[in-house]
Amino acid sequence: MRFPVLVFDIETLTDHQSGAHLYGLDLPEDDLEQALMKIRRQEAGTDFQRLPLHEIVCISGLWIDESGAMKLFSFSREHFSEAEILTKFLSIFDKRHPTLVSWNGSQFDLPVILFRAMYHGLSAPSLFDQGEIDTQKRYNNYQNRYHHRHVDLMDVMAMFNGRHFQKLDDIAHLLGFPGKRGIKGYFVPEYVKTEQWLKLTSYCEGDVLNTWLIFLRWSLLKGQISLSDHQLWIQASIHYLQGQPQQAEFLQIWRETSQKTAFSAKDFPSTAN
Incomplete structure (x- = not known):
């Protein structure tokens, strides 16, 4: 495992202002959401909005340095x-060059960050350089699917085959981790509208923590950490x-x-049967 490690996740809302500008809509704010959803269904048969129209409302991360x-x-x-x-968030990469870990980060989180950073006129060469500035980035950068500077666990665990993609919640549960903790549905818009900021950040941080725990299991599978080191990291977490x-x-x-599988039951030995 190459340190430091940064596990991250983002939460987003539809950017109504940008959507109205893109599609030439002149509607009251309350009507824009439905109009944009209808357009998206006509475009792609889904309510999931185009990546440039995802406005970021939270970025959470777990930083693990060389000392643990x-x-x-x-x-x-x-x-x-x-x-x-x-x-x-982008300033982190100006100071350090962590191993970036995500779940679906290469298809969602990083492209959204790219589009929204461009929208605001920001510069982030440390994250998006592919060798034009630092020639070493040609061989190991954050965008290349097969490099190791960014580990998109959903992608690598599917062996880079989209037919095998799995949900973070499902894999977390399978391995004995909390997953979404019984949360059904996507409540981020409600959290923002009602200013429930602690619920918003806790939700985003929960995804980060699940991703970190799966990354530890992935590192064990790959032989990048030993079984004893895996247990030490679990206890440290x-x-x-x-x-x-x-x-x-x-x-x-x-x-x-953790008690649902024999291996993860060791995470909390005092509660094991």
Whole structure:
């Protein structure tokens, strides 16, 4: 495992203003969402909006450095504009060059970040350079599907075959991790509208934590860490989360779901049958 590691996830809403501009709509705000959804269904047969129209409302990450220290963080619309969220996140890559870990990041998170950064006139060569500035990036950059600077777990675990893509929630549950913690539906728009910022960041951070735990299991499979090191990382993660009050529910559900498989039951030996 190459340190530092940055596991990340984003949450988004439809950018009504950009959508209205793109399609030449002159409608009240309350009508734009339905109009944009209808257009999208006609275009692609889905409600899932085009990537450039995803406005970022939260970016969460888990930073793990060479010493094993962890830091869970979120930049959200509670305190920052979208441009400020992006600026803060992109500045990480100006200082360090972490191994980036995501779930579906190559098809969703990074393209959305690219489009929205361009929309706000931001520059991010440390993340998007493919060798034009740093020649070493030709052989190991964050965009190339088969490089290792960005590990999109959904992609690599499907062996780069879209027919094998799996949902983060399903794989997390399968391996004995919390997954979405019983949350049914996508409540991010409601969280933002009602200013439930803690729920928003907790939700995004939960996806980051599930991705981190799956990454540990993937690293064990690949032989990049030993079985004993895997257990040490699991215990370090549990210890860290015990000091994160906003993730108390995640930790409690992890304790329960870990007992569903023989291997993950070792994560909490005091509760094992």
